[in-house]
Amino acid sequence: MALRLLFKFFLSFAVALCYLHSTNAQGLKVGFYSKTCPDVEAIVQKTTASFISRAPSLSGPLLRMHFHDCFVRGCDGSVLLNSTKSNQAEKEAVPNQSLRGFQVIDAVKDAVEKECPGVVSCADIVALVARDVVSMVRGPHWKVPTGRRDGVVSRASEVNLPSPFLNITQLKASFSQKGLSVKDLVVLSGGHTIGIAHCPTFSNRIYNFTGKGDTDPTLDPNYITHLRIKCKQGDVTSFVQMDPGSSKIFDTDYYKLVSKRxxxxxxxxxxxxxxxxxxxxxxxxxxxxxxxxNDFGESMVKMGNIGVLTGKAGEIRKKCAVIN
Incomplete structure (x- = not known):
């Protein structure tokens, strides 16, 4: 009887281990490529640094690229795909037309392919590059779980990103739909400490907030005067720093600006x-x-888990802009 119970225990334990292994295998993990492409993170870091050292202003767009990817179809690299004759890809959607840095992703992918052909996904490269550009402009460095695979669908019509015009109720709902908390919302918003914004994303606040030629009463009047010098009415091409004087350094100044309206x-x-x-x-x-x-790294990892493709889903693209 005792032997039979012992056998059942070991059998149950073995089944549990198999289940645990299978669930881990289907998810993301730090060091996913430790055996198949052990130098991948060093290659990504070196190639990315070669661009950021010359153009640190690319750090903001490359961080934003990861966000834009994850919020549409999950973190599957679909934002990288080019349009075809029969399909308008995510790149063509208005919120994505200001994205920059695709050449960095392509260069990283080429470098990784030379070392480990057909192994590392474009989706993982986007996540690793986002981490590295933040670190390169004096921001935090966090461990990025990898193992994502690339999606094969990209439609401009599906792009529904949280817009800069949303109120707090709408923002909380948008993030909640992706499994992100209110804390994630305020933490990830802190990414606005680097990068720029084009005039149309805020011009209504300084020229025509309610359609009566007024300004946003929640915006500091002195700052409105400054912004009007940078962005004339109807200007669609000029841009300003989101964190003036500190837009190329990742720090907490963004929160100081928000607190000062x-x-x-x-x-x-x-x-x-x-x-x-x-x-x-x-x-x-x-x-x-x-x-x-520390919070930013944790929220980026959490965001990087949205709707990922793992296991045998999707593919590993040879070129990030086209499906195999």
Whole structure:
């Protein structure tokens, strides 16, 4: 009887181990390529650095590229695909037309393919590059779980990203739909500490907020004067730094701007309309040791898990802009 119970125990234990192994195999993990392409992260870092050292302004767009990828069809590299005669890809959607840095992703992919052909996905490269560009502009460095595979579908019509015009209720709903919390919302918004914004994304706030030629009352009037010098009415080509004077350095200055009513977007100003996000902003600007860097890495990992393709789903693209 005892032997029979012992056998059942070991059998159950073995089944549990097999199940655990299979579920881990289907998910992402740090060091996924440790045996198949052990130098992948070094290759990604070196190639990315060769661009950022010459053009640090690419750090913002490359970070944003990961966000834009993950919020549409999950983190599957679909934002990288080119349009075809029969399909308009995500790149063509208005929110993605300002994305830059595709040449960096292509160069990284080429370098990785030379070392490990057909092994590393474009989706993973986007995630690794996003981490590296943040680190290269004095931001945090976090461990990126890998193992994503590339999607084969990319449609402009499916692009529904959180816009810079959303209020706090809409922002919370948009992030919640992707499994992201209110804390993730305020933390990932902190990515606006690097990069630029084109005039049309905020011009309504400084010229015609309610359709009566007025300004947004939540925006600092002195900042409105400054922005009007940078962006004349109807200007669709000029741009401004999202974090003036610090747009090439990853730091907590973004939260200081928001607290002073100088957040550039309505979605930035909206962070003062919720108790949880407002408290977080206060903690980052008043603490001797802000938690933002650590929090940002955690939220990026969480975002990087949205709708991933793993196992045998999707493919490993040879070129990031076209399916195999």
């Amino acid at each position: 100088r957040g550039l977007f309505q979605s930035d100003a909206a962070l003062l309309d919720d108790d949880e996000t407002k408290v977080y902003i206060g903690l980052q600007i008043n603490s001797a040791q802000p938690s933002f860097f």
